[in-house]
Amino acid sequence: MNGFRSAKTCASHIGFLASTTLLAASLSATATRADSLDRRWGPRVEMGGHFGDGRSIGETNLFAPVWQNPDSLLFVDLRGSFDNRSAVEGNFGLGYRHMLDNGWNLGAYGYLDVRRTSLDTTFHQATFGVEALSEYLDLRANAYLPLGNREKRMEIGSWSATSTTGPRAVLTGTSLAIQTQTFTAIGTNYLVERAMAGFDAEVGVRLPVFPDEMKLDFRAFAGGYHFEASGMESISGPRARLELAARDFAGLPGVKLTGGLTWQHDKPRGDQLIASVGLRLPFSAPASREKPLTYMEERMMDAVVRDVDIVTNHRGESQASTTVLTTTEDAINTWNDELVTSVTQIDGAAGQSALQAELDAQGAGAVVIANGAFTGAVATTTVNDGQTLLGGGAILRVRGAVSGDEVNFTAPGAAGSISGSLAGNVPIVRMSDDSALIGMNITHSNGATFGSNPFGIYALGISNAYIIDNSVSAYSNVGTAFGIRLENSSNITVVNNKIFAEHSTANAVALQYVSASGMASGNTLTAHGGTHSYAVFLVDTFGRAPEVLPGSVDNVLVSGSCLLNGPPGSAIGSLHFVDGSSCP
Secondary structure, eight states: OHHHHHHHHHHHHHHHHHHHHHHHHHHHHHHHHHHHHHOOOOOEEEEEEEEEEEEEEEEEEEEEEEEETTTEEEEEEEEEETTTTTTTEEEEEEEEEEETTOOOEEEEOOOEEEOOTTSEEEEEEEEEEEEEOSSSSSEEEEEEEEEEEEEEEEEEEEEEEEEEEEEEEETTTTEEEEEEEEEEEEEEEEEEEEOOOOEEEEEEETTTTSOOTTTEEEEEEEEEEEEEESSSSOOEEEEEEEEEETGGGGGGGOOEEEEEEEEEEEEETTEEEEEEEEEEESSGGGGSSSSSOOOOHTTTTOOOOOOSSOOOOEEEEEEEEEEEEEEEEEEEEEOOOOBOOOOEEEOOOOOOOHHHHHHHHOOEEEEEEEEEEEEEOSSOOEEOOEEEEEEETTTTEEEEEOOOOOEEOOOSSSSSSEEESSSSEEEEOOOOOTTTESSSEEEEEEESSSTTOOEEEEEEEEEEOOOOEEEEEEEEESSOEEEEEEOOSSEEEESSSSSEEEEEESSSEEEEEEEEEEEEESOOEEEESSOOOEEEEEEEEEOOOEHHHTOOOOOOOEEOEEEEETTTOOSSEEEEETTTTTTT
């Protein structure tokens, strides 16, 4: 297939050169007749090439006068080129030059350019330029303006990618769910080629290296260029070149051999070094005229200097569409294994009674979030069976009912706290079966009522309750102060709490097991009593031994002692502290 394409490309090049030759022959006949009318300039053809790193260009240029008088010339300039990357271009130009008495030739020209790129894209362009030429100085500038369709997008491949976010806990209204989102992107890659608008300009100087009789012109040029197109990196940079031209080469009138070396630099292409060579052949010998052409008259036939082809650039582009698959499943409280049936919030300004009313209004599996401070509690707050009381900002660990994936749910709102002074042997918070108290600040102060023993948190006759990440304080001036009391209850979990009990004259107990079983780990225990200070108080009532369940480790003992109230060895298990001690 590649061989066929190469043969096809070669055939097109040969056809182009053949057609150019036929046109040149036709104009040659016209030029011969023009000689008889004493016209000074005749048609000529120039062939050559440009050779750089990775790219070589061959070109043919037919320059033919259309109208002339002794100091003016209207001409057509027809060019064709091809390169080693299968690109082909044609330039169809019309120009005008005029000789001034002060030794300058002024010119202006315009071209219609057509190019088929190596990516098989066809672009059109208008080129306009001006020039001022003298014996020793050249000035020129060109502008390049793409016409019509300036862009071609070519699909070069496709791709797909999948990513997942989550699982995460999502609260919508009063519903808590575990949500996982899968994003699937399907895209197409394109190669985008664009024709670029721009300009170039240069100044050239003829260097006095060779004597006039040698008919050798050595010129140096300096200039720059800039091309741009929307969405493409600009091609801009300096350009410098050297040119050596031999007029009447090999003693043949009108024949001109030109060689050159060009350096240019731009960001997309880097440094480029380009060698060029060209041979100009006239269709009639200037020497046959009665009056030979002067140097400036010869310059009226100089090749127009412009960019050799339409400047293009290309870039990669990708277009994609994304679909989102959202999977939602019920959330299960990992502490009490209850399906979370609802999540409600209540503000501390509503008071403790409103908090209790909200708990009573909800069923098992409910999560009630306490936002802010509930001060001046007038009664015990009871967390009912299967419920969770969660402080604002606290973390509840939940898992997906189907997937089993575990994530954190962070409660919205301010940190929750309940405080008050209640008469009697009552707590600020009472736990129930399968209930959980998480991330709350609990404070019970009782300094006036005789016989009252203030409890911070109380578990009585229940099982499977969870007291997690709380700050619990109990203060008393009359009865014993209890931080957390577990009585006749089983499988109570007490984890990561700060437990403080203080009595100015009598007993203070931070954590008490009364014929109860439970696991306590990661707690900080502080007891300050006027008579006795018990960080841990284990009580055996009627032969029902207290049981400290396995996993009761990493507790911190700030102050207080360990007491077992019962027959020696009646306690089951031990509560361990980070300092290496244990109770019992």
